[in-house]
Amino acid sequence: MKYSIYLDNNATTPLDPRVFDAMLPILKEHFGNPASVSHEYGWYAGELVEVARERLARTISASPEEIIFTSGATESINLALQGAIHHSISTKKNIKPHVITAGTEHKATLDTLRLLAERGEIQLTETGLSKTGEISLIDIELAFKPNTVLVSLLLANNEIGTLHPIHDFSKLTRLRGALLHCDATQAIGKLPVSVETLGVDLLSLSAHKIYGPKGIGALYLRKSTTEKKISPLLHGGGHEHGLRSGTLNVPGIVGLGVAAELAEKERATVSGQLRELSKKFLEILSAAGAKFELNGPPLENRLPGNLNLYFPKTTSARLLSSLQGKVACSSSAACSSAAGRSSHVLSALGFTTERIQSSIRIGIGRFNTASEIQKAGDLIAELVQT
Numbered sequence: 001m002k003y004s005i006y007l008d009n010n011a012t013t014p015l016d017p018r019v020f021d022a023m024l025p026i027l028k029e030h031f032g033n034p035a036s037v038s039h040e041y042g043w044y045a046g047e048l049v050e051v052a053r054e055r056l057a058r059t060i061s062a063s064p065e066e067i068i069f070t071s072g073a074t075e076s077i078n079l080a081l082q083g084a085i086h087h088s089i090s091t092k093k094n095i096k097p098h099v100i101t102a103g104t105e106h107k108a109t110l111d112t113l114r115l116l117a118e119r120g121e122i123q124l125t126e127t128g129l130s131k132t133g134e135i136s137l138i139d140i141e142l143a144f145k146p147n148t149v150l151v152s153l154l155l156a157n158n159e160i161g162t163l164h165p166i167h168d169f170s171k172l173t174r175l176r177g178a179l180l181h182c183d184a185t186q187a188i189g190k191l192p193v194s195v196e197t198l199g200v201d202l203l204s205l206s207a208h209k210i211y212g213p214k215g216i217g218a219l220y221l222r223k224s225t226t227e228k229k230i231s232p233l234l235h236g237g238g239h240e241h242g243l244r245s246g247t248l249n250v251p252g253i254v255g256l257g258v259a260a261e262l263a264e265k266e267r268a269t270v271s272g273q274l275r276e277l278s279k280k281f282l283e284i285l286s287a288a289g290a291k292f293e294l295n296g297p298p299l300e301n302r303l304p305g306n307l308n309l310y311f312p313k314t315t316s317a318r319l320l321s322s323l324q325g326k327v328a329c330s331s332s333a334a335c336s337s338a339a340g341r342s343s344h345v346l347s348a349l350g351f352t353t354e355r356i357q358s359s360i361r362i363g364i365g366r367f368n369t370a371s372e373i374q375k376a377g378d379l380i381a382e383l384v385q386t
């Protein structure tokens with residue numbers, strides 16, 4: 001099968017060969033269960049997990065004991081949100097917890113919180129947004145109530161690349177005694193992600209967005225503010241400090257550790273390269289006379305590599321169908337595309353149905369070349385004018 005030019009790196013990224021090389025011996029030989037404490041198979045697997053935990057912790061300036069391995073960012077987000085909410089409900093029985101988020105968050109956050117609100121378990125506020133998806137400190141301050149226990153926001157949006165000033169929000173949440181969860185899934189390897197600088201209490205991430213394997217992620221839990229304040233979702237063997245039962249995915253964990261270390265080491269170079277390629281892509285469209293508008297903030301203020309473009313003369317369905325076998329990109333997040341829904345993010349920004357249905361997301365990644373960007377840009381410029 002001949003593959004098209006891959007420009008959907010916000011949906012997932014290819015596995016870095018260095019990550020693959022680190023995982024291969026674990027898949028082939030080192031099959032031990034880290035919970036088997038009576039023999040060398042288990043001891044070695046346990047050592048591998050702890051080395052990966054240290055690697056990941058170092059990447060985000062956390063301590064190893066503050067890292068819990070999960071199956072991906074969706075699970076991390078669910079554990080952070082449901083864990084904090086259910087703990088609050090069980091300890092403060094007469095007070096319904098209030099949670100603050102935004103309508104542009106990933107579905108893992110929105111669907112979880114909206115379901116809990118529908119069931120009457122929480123009060124939910126979705127903050128105001130600018131036309132490009134920014135949230136101001138005032139918006140958050142206005143949303144606060146005496147019973148606010150949790151604020152959950154992205155560091156970088158996966159569809160429109162908007163960045164949130166999480167370090168400013170964390171000062172407020174700390175002052176008001178609420179926990180701050182940050183979904184940093186798209187930001188790792190492209191923006192500085194230090195839990196110290198950001199001041200977050202909980203942070204979710206996933207390996208497959210940083211050239212690691214699928215099905216593995218992690219949740220950071222600040223020890224000083226979250227200890228004994230998060231109830232587990234999964235019960236069983238009591239793995240991961242009792243917060244996430246289930247036999248650990250050792251090859252995945254090793255892959256995540258290596259991917260995270262490489263992502264941080266190469267961040268400055270990679271984000272510069274992604275910004276350059278994004279600029280080049282827009283220049284190609286402009287030079288060819290294509291009519292387009294950028295959804296979300298301007299290039300200098302957005303997640304490197306992410307573009308979301310409105311083409312008034314076509315529809316995304318038509319464009320994506322013409323691009324099949326040539327360029328792989330998408331009309332919205334992979335989970336919305338899979339469910340056949342149009343972008344909830346563009347809709348939260350108040351865009352018309354016509355604009356939403358004529359917008360596509362381009363996700364440029366570390367493995368894309370200037371010549372691929374040229375080819376894809378030329379082709380898209382031609383298609384949107386015919």
Ligand code: PLP
Nearest residue numbers: 072073074106158183185186206
């Ligand atoms: N959060 C963001 C911002 C994402 O882009 C994604 C991936 O689609 C997720 C969460 C979910 O990640 P995972 O696929 O690891 O469950």
